[in-house]
Amino acid sequence: MANELAILQKDITDSINNRVNEMQSEGLALPKNYNFSNALKSAFFKLQETYDKNRKPALEVCTKESIANTLLDMVTQGLSPAKTQCYFVVYGDKLQMQRSYFGTQAVLKRLSEVKDIWANVIYEGDTFDYEIKDGRERFLAHKTELTNRDNPIVGAYAVIRTSEDEEILTVMTKKEIETSWSQSKTSQSVHKKFPQEMAKRTVINRAAKAFVNTSDDSDLLVEAINRTTENEYDNDTPSIKDVTNEIQEKANKEVLDFEQEEPKKIEESRENVVEVQEVIETQSENTEQINMLEPGF
CATH class of the missing domain: 1.20.5 (Single alpha-helices involved in coiled-coils or other helix-helix interfaces)
Known part of the structure; x- marks a missing residue:
């Protein structure tokens, strides 16, 4: 079994290396400090700990093609499971990757038009102010207290700061967040256990979805971002x-x-x-x- 795994890892790694070289010649630029060979090694280590719903190892039940495509999307986005930027899930005989909250932040910061992105949760008792000016939502203020974090969540928002120092606001109510969760392939127990982080992740994904498709960056990067976002939801609409x-x-x-x-x-x-x-x-x-x-x- 160990020998079969080593052969599978080598075949997929070689295939991805060749494809990445082709994509770089087509305009794909990987992050400067990103070593995709190390990221692939980390990914295979995580895959040995990944199982399907029947507790069967992912590397046994998933097709070689789906594993290769998933890891290629990971490399294209410059992500690493060692930094908890992504994780792997099994659907039938297909392997899919989903980004973490940190992963989506990292991917968006790779876009040339994005300088920074952040998200916050709005709790009951907070004061959150925003306005609509020239047809666009604009952040004004968010006042909160430490003890409010123990209160129910009423919403969340994400702000993308562009390279021109323009701030683009995305706001979601609790009902909108829960509707998105109901469409998610991720177990609902995760949303209940970590509601704050999952709410941030959801609103950042919403902000990214609207922004990425208007980006001037590489189509290869944009396609990989969109595929991973689609992996998370059955359908947003x-x-x-x-x-x-x-x-x-x-x-x-x-x-x-x-x-x-x-x-x-x-x-x-x-x-x-x-x-x-x-x-x-x-x-x-x-x-x-x-x-x-x-x-x-």
């Missing part, structure tokens, strides 16, 4: 295909219900008609008998 399928399923159900209920209704109608006919016939017989009686009988 329903697609046209999803809505169409939902409508079609509803229509099919209505047709099926009609086909099942209509024969019953027809049979009930026939029974009612027979009953009415029997009543009419009985009334006719009674009328004829009455007409045959002599007056005064």
